[in-house]
Amino acid sequence: MKKLVAEKIMSKKSIFKSTNHVYMKNIKEKVVQFTFRSRFVPVFARYYSNMSKPSVYITREVNKEALDLLNTQCDVTFWTGPGPVPRSELLKNIENKHALFCMLTDRIDSAILDRAGNNLKIIATMSVGYDHLDVPEIKKRNIKIAYTPGVLTDATAELAVALLLATSRRLLEANEEARTGGWQAWSPFWMCGPGLKGSTVGIAGFGRIGQEIAKRLKPFNPERIIYYNRSERKKEAEEIGAERVNFDDLLTQSDFISVSLSLTPETKEMFNEAAFSKMKTNAVFVNTSRGGVVDQQALIKALQQKKIWGAGLDVMTPEPLPLDNPLFKLKNCVILPHIGSAAVETRKEMGLICAKNIVAAFKGDPLLTELKT
Ligand SMILES: O=C(O)[C@H](O)CO
DSSP states (O other): OHHHHHHHHHHTTOOOOSSOEEEEEOTTSOEEEEEOOGGGHHHHHHHHHTOOOOEEEESSOOOHHHHHHHHHHSEEEEOOOSSSOOHHHHHHHTTTOSEEEEOTTSOBOHHHHHHHOTTOOEEEESSSOOTTBOHHHHHHTTOEEEOOTTTTHHHHHHHHHHHHHHHHTTHHHHHHHHHTTOOOSOOTTTTOOOOSTTOEEEEEOOSHHHHHHHHHHGGGOOSEEEEEOSSOOHHHHHHHTEEEOOHHHHHHHOSEEEEOOOOOTTTTTOBOHHHHHHSOTTOEEEEOSOGGGBOHHHHHHHHHTTSSSEEEESOOSSSSOOTTOGGGGOTTEEEOOSOTTOOHHHHHHHHHHHHHHHHHHHHTOOOSSBOOO
16 A cells, blocks of 8 residues: 555655655656655655665766765766777766766767656766856756866966966977987077066956966066956956956957866857967967867967967867877977866865765755856
8 A cells, every 4th residue: 555655656756845855766667856755754665775776877987085975875887998988888878877977078968868868867077167068958957067166276277377387488399309409508599488577467267267377377477467257357356466358458468378268159269360360479378278269270370370479288179189280290389188187186076076966966965066057
């Protein structure tokens, strides 16, 4: 009798006022999130005791801390590599899962969501960028999205500064010369590059990461720090001593431009031929956000024709950049393999945050870092 009541209620997927959330196996072997009042507890207790754990698919092998946490509460399967999970594997493994723990290398679109089916309740991406997710489609299906803002800000800002200096002071080129016999003698103007002191530093995208880049560049004594951002960041800018300018002024006035914009339809290929042609010929262009904000052909042309001084790129299109790409042939271009957040502790924290978000979603708790758009 009690079982019949339970089945009836579950088949209707009735939702009662929220006091507890548990995952229960229904008669069709589908797991549904179920909320019940305490008076139903005795009825459901025996189902709860033999219910299956929610299932999580992780598209890479992640850190132990994250795995350990998930393993206490969920059935976890993951792609063991090498490299990113192939699309065919992802399609196969996502079927009926309750959570997806993915990377910025995984394109999550309606084909993946269709294959996942109705069980999928949360997607946690181990990244602050989410341009690889079809957000409207995910939201339409009432699937929550968690991401990892904040925790990677310092690591990414640090890398942006390292890349800026490596580009302006020609570190890789100089190292290559030293190793290959190009270093004949100390020479007054050999391997020189523009210095930061007295310069104008331009920050495109003055969010958390852009602000931290500005703070780290300030002790190098630039004369001005200017920023371009959709909205004004008055208080933060005042603290740093940065002034807001429009995009054209950022291009024409900056000696260094550091990009930390997220990739959106508005920012896509914002740095195009027209933009590069407005920059100073001594300008150093650094991008640690997404390759898509740059028209890469226009950048190649600007570097080849020395319309700008140099570029430091941690991100590009596509990734990995094919070895025959003209950017690799340019001495005035430093290329890194998207390692902005690759500080050990940061990456561990990113993994753990994803795991915590997934666990929170299954408990019915608010997510730690939900993407709300
Ligand atoms: O989006 C992100 O998290 C970064 O690009 C990773 O480095």
